[in-house]
């Protein structure tokens with residue numbers, strides 16, 4: 001039943017290689033088939049590989065907040081695709097060049113008085129980021145050193161393992177002393193007067209369970225690290241007290257991290273992410289990928305099947321007067337808060 005539906009609803013541009021037969025096959029080609037051929041501005045992400053360890057880094061690099069614009073979404077997909085073509089690489093660390101913000105979610109300015117050509121393209125690019133991360137043959141480890149609201153949380157949930165910084169006074173998140181920083185994570189869309197799209201909401205349900213997700217979605221809850229750990233939204237929380245760095249890990253990270261973020265080799269979250277990435281890289285890829293298919297292929301098929309309808313709904317929803325009003329108020333408050341610092 002799902003196969004013909006899938007082929008008719010697959011997005012023309014980004015999923016043209018995604019035939020139903022490939023979906024049925026329990027092998028790496030399923031994941032490769034989800035890749036895109038979008039071109040991008042490379043500097044919006046920094047990426048590098050350490051082939052000896054089988055690990056790559058993909059760090060979002062769109063100051064000030066890594067908010068997801070069309071271009072950043074495309075850059076993430078392109079970079080992941082490049083990493084995917086390297087057979088020596090089995091794991092990727094998804095990170096941020098900003099040590100206090102993982103990603104602020106969608107670039108809300110994309111949603112205000114939108115251009116009617118760009119808006120569907122923008123939404124399509126976000127869907128593609130989700131598909132490429134969630135359906136990747138690579139094991140993806142989210143190194144969440146800072147805030148991860150809304151689509152920022154979605155990025156983390158689409159990974160295979162999530163490590164969050166626990167925060168604290170005088171912490172050494174990137175090796176430098178800084179004042180207290182307690183990041184939060186969650187789908188806070190209702191706080192903006194909008195609802196998380198169904199596939200994002202369902203991702204939360206699959207991550208933390210039905211009832212906790214139902215409540216968190218309704219309230220738009222942003223969880224601090226320990227609460228996120230208790231709910232199962234993240235897999236590990238790192239603090240200075242809970243984790244001791246090893247010289248070998250720091251050395252391997254120095255080889256992996258590109259120049260602008262080499263100092264993150266001293267970040268405990270990055271160190272733990274690297275250790276986790278190495279652990280995944282040592283598992284037989286065939287076996288690991290097959291096990292990933294078990295839990296992810298059905299929901300991915302469903303999401304892809306409803307992709308065009310999701311885009312149409314999103315565009316008409318965002319263009320409603322009341323939604324535009326709420327979003328404008330939200331952005332004004334955001335700018336006011338930022339100016340008052």
Ligand SMILES: CC/C=C\C/C=C\C/C=C\CC/C=C/CC(=O)SCCNC(=O)CCNC(=O)[C@H](O)C(C)(C)COP(=O)(O)OP(=O)(O)OC[C@H]1O[C@@H](n2cnc3c(N)ncnc32)[C@H](O)[C@@H]1OP(=O)(O)O
Pocket residue numbers: 064065067100101103104105106107108109147149150151152188189192194195196197198313314317318334335337338339
């Ligand atoms: C029934 C329904 C069925 C179907 C529904 C279908 C479709 C649904 C329709 C719509 C769904 C839309 C989905 C949306 C998902 C999203 O991701 S929405 C975005 C949500 N993001 C946020 O709310 C985060 C906002 N930002 C913050 O809270 C803080 O900035 C943050 C905690 C991340 C960091 O705080 P701090 O370190 O203090 O930094 P500042 O607040 O000072 O910010 C620094 C500068 O960055 C700018 N900025 C921050 N976030 C964003 C953003 N999301 N977009 C654009 N710009 C952002 C901020 O303005 C500052 O810039 P400035 O200094 O003013 O130039």
